[in-house]
Amino acid sequence: MSLPFIHRSAMLCRRFRASLNLYDHTTRIPNTTIRLRVSCSVGEANIGILQSTEEYKFVERLIPPSRVPIPPKHDGPSPSGWTPPSELPPALPYMIRRSRMHNVPVYTDLTHGSRKTTLVRKVEGDIWALEKDVNEVTMTLRVKGHFDTELKEWLVEKGF
Amino acid sequence: MFRISVAVCGRGISKMFASSFSGENALPSNLRIPSNLVDRARAKRPPPPSDSSLPVLRRCDAAVPVHLSPVQTWVETLERRDSKLLGLVDLHPDVFAVPTRIDILHEVELWQRNFKRISHAHTKVRSEVSGGGRKPWRQKGSGKARHGSIRSPIWRGGGVSHGPRGPTSFYYMLPMKVRVQGLKIALSSKLAQDYLHVVDTLNIPTPDPQYLMDLIRYRHWGESVLIVDAGEELPENILQATESLKTVNVIPAIGLNVHSMLKHEVLVLTLEAVKFLENKLLWHDERFTPLYPFKLPYTDLP
Numbered sequence: 300m301s302l303p304f305i306h307r308s309a310m311l312c313r314r315f316r317a318s319l320n321l322y323d324h325t326t327r328i329p330n331t332t333i334r335l336r337v338s339c340s341v342g343e344a345n346i347g348i349l350q351s352t353e354e355y356k357f358v359e360r361l362i363p364p365s366r367v368p369i370p371p372k373h374d375g376p377s378p379s380g381w382t383p384p385s386e387l388p389p390a391l392p393y394m395i396r397r398s399r400m401h402n403v404p405v406y407t408d409l410t411h412g413s414r415k416t417t418l419v420r421k422v423e424g425d426i427w428a429l430e431k432d433v434n435e436v437t438m439t440l441r442v443k444g445h446f447d448t449e450l451k452e453w454l455v456e457k458g459f
Numbered sequence: 460m461f462r463i464s465v466a467v468c469g470r471g472i473s474k475m476f477a478s479s480f481s482g483e484n485a486l487p488s489n490l491r492i493p494s495n496l497v498d499r500a501r502a503k504r505p506p507p508p509s510d511s512s513l514p515v516l517r518r519c520d521a522a523v524p525v526h527l528s529p530v531q532t533w534v535e536t537l538e539r540r541d542s543k544l545l546g547l548v549d550l551h552p553d554v555f556a557v558p559t560r561i562d563i564l565h566e567v568e569l570w571q572r573n574f575k576r577i578s579h580a581h582t583k584v585r586s587e588v589s590g591g592g593r594k595p596w597r598q599k600g601s602g603k604a605r606h607g608s609i610r611s612p613i614w615r616g617g618g619v620s621h622g623p624r625g626p627t628s629f630y631y632m633l634p635m636k637v638r639v640q641g642l643k644i645a646l647s648s649k650l651a652q653d654y655l656h657v658v659d660t661l662n663i664p665t666p667d668p669q670y671l672m673d674l675i676r677y678r679h680w681g682e683s684v685l686i687v688d689a690g691e692e693l694p695e696n697i698l699q700a701t702e703s704l705k706t707v708n709v710i711p712a713i714g715l716n717v718h719s720m721l722k723h724e725v726l727v728l729t730l731e732a733v734k735f736l737e738n739k740l741l742w743h744d745e746r747f748t749p750l751y752p753f754k755l756p757y758t759d760l761p
Contacts, residue, residue: 365742366759423526
């Protein structure tokens with residue numbers, strides 16, 4: 300019985316204080332900010348406004364970059380399993396570029412609820428050497444069935 | 460691949476079909492091409508050979524992928540009427556040698572035409588036409604057909620039942636990357652068809668429009684020319700010269716669009732414009748998806 304009584308009394312105190320505006324609603328401004336000196340008296344001229352730009356760095360370091368960073372150098376697979384592309388492209392008539400996030404461009408697709416296909420994008424060069432059913436205009440290659448892990452491993456092995 | 464095939468087709472096509480006129484390999488009439496279709500004077504400018512003596516005035520700023528090499532083209536000058544070549548310039552293959560997708564060009568061109576369109580066609584419905592609140596004559600007994608109002612759609616002067624309703628907007632946005640790809644494809648096809656010329660600056664000696672027309676005709680560039688510079692401040696002479704000309708236009712590089720490139724036959728870029736375009740168009744290949752609109756500040760926008 301005592302606990303709800305204390306709770307109720309605390310709430311009453313809070314409401315009483317809020318009604319009398321005893322809480323300080325202004326935000327705590329740190330000392331190093333834009334200082335404004337505005338004169339109060341009517342007859343004097345305005346002294347001026349001081350602006351300091353040293354605090355801009357606190358905002359600037361929060362602004363994000365817009366470009367995907369180049370991944371750090373790894374010899375072989377990284378701990379997460381990502382493998383960097385080989386330095387020299389393999390000597391094959393076609394070339395498969397990495398995506399903008401430096402991954403192998405193999406994607407799975409599920410249409411009509413149960414139709415599984417695997418899509419290989421960003422194929423350049425002579426893609427007929429890869430497979431027969433190929434879309435030369437859009438530089439893509441569609442394979443029936445989900446083979447994304449095998450295709451990715453095979454492409455990484457080749458060095459793309 | 461497309462570039463070579465287009466170049467080969469353009470140059471060899473008149474030779475291929477010339478023999479059809481003599482009747483040796485008679486083609487059907489719908490495949491016969493007249494001999495004056497391909498301008499022989501334009502076919503005289505081959506692409507720069509790899510062992511040319513002229514200096515390369517500009518290399519690509521961004522990294523070129525390892526399996527591709529930059530495309531090269533001549534740098535000319537507008538100071539003199541005769542075509543003196545100043546040097547070579549390297550163009551990034553991911554901007555100037557992308558595979559040509561005509562469907563993307565078509566999409567972007569249609570978008571450019573339609574997204575600004577607001578059709579103001581408006582017709583009045585039977586409730587909006589003035590009058591027609593009262594039943595014209597009684598339902599039965601007058602011998603006439605039964606009607607409820609004189610402004611129904613079957614009446615002369617009545618409202619339109621399924622007409623255009625008010626200003627309709629045809630606004631839609633294609634994805635940013637599709638529009639960027641459209642620009643890249645347009646630039647690549649201009650280069651592939653030999654309609655792209657790079658110039659060092661746009662300083663011409665006189666503000667006379669006739670000088671520009673003579674220059675274009677002497678160098679066999681084409682009918683209409685679109686000149687692109689990087690910044691907003693363009694030299695006075697070229698502005699005055701192109702003001703009165705209908706087929707020659709100057710724009711800053713931010714104003715480059717697929718419709719203008721397709722409308723004008725020839726595209727002339729300055730070296731700064733090439734640098735600006737490469738910088739802006741290649742950024743889209745390596746950027747994140749926007750956290751917030753790109754109009755707001757990021758650390759490294761192009």
